[in-house]
Amino acid sequence: MTIAAQMLSLAAEARQAGRILANLSSAVKNDLLLRMAAALEAAGPTLVEANEKDLAAARQSGLSPAMIDRLVLDDQRICAMAAGLREVAALPDPVGEVTSMRRRPNGIQVGRVRIPLGVIGIVYESRPNVTADAAGLCLKSGNAVVLRGGSEAIHSNTAIGAILKGELKNLGLPPAAVQVVATTDRQAVLELLKCEESIDLIIPRGGEGLIRFVAENSRIPVIKHYKGVCHTFVDADADFDMAEKICINAKVQRPGVCNAMETLLIHKDIAETFVPRIAQAMRAKGVELRGCPITRSFAPDVKVATEEDWGAEYLDLILAVRVVEDLGEAVAHIDRYGSLHTEVIVTRDYHNSQRFLREVNSSVVMVNASSRFSDGNQFGLGAEIGISTTKLHSFGPMGLEDLTTRKFIVLGDGQIRA
Amino acid sequence: MTIAAQMLSLAAEARQAGRILANLSSAVKNDLLLRMAAALEAAGPTLVEANEKDLAAARQSGLSPAMIDRLVLDDQRICAMAAGLREVAALPDPVGEVTSMRRRPNGIQVGRVRIPLGVIGIVYESRPNVTADAAGLCLKSGNAVVLRGGSEAIHSNTAIGAILKGELKNLGLPPAAVQVVATTDRQAVLELLKCEESIDLIIPRGGEGLIRFVAENSRIPVIKHYKGVCHTFVDADADFDMAEKICINAKVQRPGVCNAMETLLIHKDIAETFVPRIAQAMRAKGVELRGCPITRSFAPDVKVATEEDWGAEYLDLILAVRVVEDLGEAVAHIDRYGSLHTEVIVTRDYHNSQRFLREVNSSVVMVNASSRFSDGNQFGLGAEIGISTTKLHSFGPMGLEDLTTRKFIVLGDGQIRA
Incomplete structure (x- = not known):
């Protein structure tokens, strides 16, 4: 036969x-x-x-x-x-x-x-x-x-x-x-x-x-789903303690899986204080950072991010960092480089939380929680058969x-x- | 370009x-x-x-x-x-x-x-x-x-x-x-x-x-969906008036559409009385019948159905008719020749209605109603964008x-x- x-x-x-x-x-x-x-x-x-x-x-x-x-x-x-x-x-x-x-x-x-x-x-x-x-x-x-x-x-x-x-x-x-x-x-x-x-x-x-x-x-x-290029956006009025805790968890708790964070987006209004803080915290956990010029202006030892870093699924203790103008630019960045997997906003602003939930296209969109929760078991679906980043039949x-x-x-x- | x-x-x-x-x-x-x-x-x-x-x-x-x-x-x-x-x-x-x-x-x-x-x-x-x-x-x-x-x-x-x-x-x-x-x-x-x-x-x-x-x-x-080969199964204890009304409506109300009946299955216990009755009623509406040997034994002027008639989407005033042993054989026939579109049982038997609803695989399964209702508008979905006879994303x-x-x-x- x-x-x-x-x-x-x-x-x-x-x-x-x-x-x-x-x-x-x-x-x-x-x-x-x-x-x-x-x-x-x-x-x-x-x-x-x-x-x-x-x-x-x-x-x-x-x-x-x-x-x-x-x-x-x-x-x-x-x-x-x-x-x-x-x-x-x-x-x-x-x-x-x-x-x-x-x-x-x-x-x-x-x-x-x-x-x-x-x-x-x-x-x-x-x-x-x-x-x-x-x-x-x-x-x-x-x-x-x-x-x-x-x-x-x-x-x-x-x-x-x-x-x-x-x-x-x-x-x-x-x-x-x-x-x-x-x-x-x-x-x-x-x-x-x-x-x-x-x-x-x-x-x-x-x-x-x-x-x-x-x-x-x-x-x-x-x-x-091909890959998980998950983003966390730290908004201008985020609680810094919460933002740091969520970012560290999303990056280092289990870096080799698809719901780990790969790119951190930071609102420009808090870059001066939050970039050095998160850079230090990540460094302490052994994470290599690759940043945009503004990121590097506030944390000079961060490596230069190239075009390939946006969109990279490192599955490793490496993190791309970009300072963005505002929420709109964060959404546009995710739209361009994301993989429709999981995106997070850390914010205390009601309006921005709603706008992020509405405008981000990905299969999972979170407010004030670690992307590591993006998982069938954590969501209460029971065991997970897979994850879909295409929209037909199932998404997420x-x-x-x-x-x-x-x-x-x-x-x-x-x-x-x- | x-x-x-x-x-x-x-x-x-x-x-x-x-x-x-x-x-x-x-x-x-x-x-x-x-x-x-x-x-x-x-x-x-x-x-x-x-x-x-x-x-x-x-x-x-x-x-x-x-x-x-x-x-x-x-x-x-x-x-x-x-x-x-x-x-x-x-x-x-x-x-x-x-x-x-x-x-x-x-x-x-x-x-x-x-x-x-x-x-x-x-x-x-x-x-x-x-x-x-x-x-x-x-x-x-x-x-x-x-x-x-x-x-x-x-x-x-x-x-x-x-x-x-x-x-x-x-x-x-x-x-x-x-x-x-x-x-x-x-x-x-x-x-x-x-x-x-x-x-x-x-x-x-x-x-x-x-x-x-x-x-x-x-x-x-x-x-x-490729086609609609819709079946009506008239069970042993169907109400004959209701069965006739449903069959005639399903076949002749608008024969050229995908939710019209193409094959009629009749329980053997009622074949002797129901076959001649429905044959006469269909003939009066100008429907040409093509039947299995048992059908023809009760209505001799019915043409011979060939293997191609089971599974044919006539979209016309033609109807294939088969006498089946029981509900199980009706389900098996539908499973083999059907198009996963719409199937109907006419019955007064609670157990059989439930079994038909459960065992028939099609996107629409009906009890005591005309297959002509199989339509987004009739179902209350508003206007219909199409019908799916594959199971992913949408079915029906x-x-x-x-x-x-x-x-x-x-x-x-x-x-x-x-």
Whole structure:
């Protein structure tokens, strides 16, 4: 069988399984997830053994220590996967929610009901825990899932997949509800991305290269974010203590993630006092600053920011700093260089807070809080399946609800159209 | 300038204009639409004159009378366009609605606010009224719009566009909020579909050929429906009077539209009585029936249905009829041959009504009502921008709300992440 035929058939099986998943009760889905959690824990030694094969291959092929660390499956990480599934089991089921129901003048009642999307394809790299995490979210929302992890984690992912499939089978459910692509041939991804008859949505998780590859080659809708270039704007009448606390947290609490601050914008009226203060505070935390000329006039040891610094996602202890004329220029800067991820204003001014909330286009806009809160879990969505910085379907952190859509239902008493 | 460069620049101008549109108050947007309505009425002779050029070319090129009829702009149709804009002005503005706002344990308030998508591209055929109708819906929802009508209507569309742009200008708003593609070169569509940096959503309106062309060539998300193969299932204990009334209405009230019934499914337990009855009633309305063997055993003059009849969108006084074993077989038939548009059950059985609502996958599922109600206006969404039979973003008839998305807003008091 060619890889194209394999992928078509695997996706078609998932489509069939999805039809059954869509009509399961919450109780059955929760039971399934809890059994999967227990089965993963019980299978610890098997999983570690499979993971050893991946690790050996990774060491041999000279993967970086950071990549190898991400690849490791040990008891702690297996427990974390199981805990993740239990957490998802405890979340409310979005499927079946009637989000509106209104009576029309002719007496028909028109409502909208949440239903699963059908089949979700996840294309990801390295971390084998995504296999269980993503499967849990898709199953809970009544969807089948096709998982395509990185070739470096193939043995781990296949072993996790086998455990999950086993529990589907034990409950008399179709194992094809969780499909793990077993070939490491990159052609498989391309072929999956053509299965628009069977897969409803593709979510790529990984580096910008992977995401661009998926977006450019998919015939199926893709929900994605390329990067997070998050801004904090310190307004003229910000509380300096609060501003410093928020900026430090946004930059240093976990610099390697997409909701960390990458550019700090400072209102010109406070530059003389706030620039030296924040420069010193950042320096004390080991952050390298790169600033505009006005920034450097108040903090001469700050490096020169080039055009590339605006728009850079450092994912590191580096921060671009720019002094702006006013809120309008801050918004324009964000509009030009931002990534539609998360932007923050620190201000005590009511009017400016409202204007920032209204005019900034990004998927998350905050007043007086750290950009590090931009996360499905922190927002109360439960576990996060991804984040979208494109506006169709979902915008911002995505939870279970984003794996559903709504159909219309109409309840009549024999009405016909005049 | 190449066509590619023209389209890029026109889309980029729309993007800029969209930024201004997004922040207009409802009052300004409504004023704009009312002025546009008045201006279209006032420009009647100019529009008719432009339309004459299209009509002359259409007659010369031998367009069918039906196509020419669709192309005509007369006083009545101009008034209808104006009335459409006034209707949209009267609809509630979806932009700015806070759809949720919750306080998290750490005190931050997390909410979601409706915002415009940005720039909508409409690719359509024939009817010049779409130019004003679609522009009205896009502007009301705070979006800029790029309109690409058929080459046969180029003079009409350009003339309508000029009126709309004039009113934008009169209010000091960017005329690029309504972009009418002035070239008839088909290459222009292809180039537009590549402008993913500036256009957020493409909605094709027209025949299946146009829609497939757009879907296959677009880098921008497309919301579409190819066809409407709507089913009515008459259950074993249906009220026969109601069933007949609903079936006749669904088939003959307006057979040429996508929410007309194309296939009738009948429970085997009532086939002996209901098949002859509905066959006679349909025949009296001039409907040609094509049936399965059991149907024909009870109504011998019914033609033989072939495999192509299941799944056919006749858009005509033709109806496929099949007798099914039970509700499960009806659902399976719909699943196999349906188009995810609209399906109806006629029943007095509570359990079956619930099961049909739950198990049928289509964007609209009805109990005891005619499929002809499947329409944004009938559902109370106001004017309809289109209908989606794919599940991402929107599923079913689409109104103003479907031209928006939601961003997250976070209101804090200096919270940072631990």
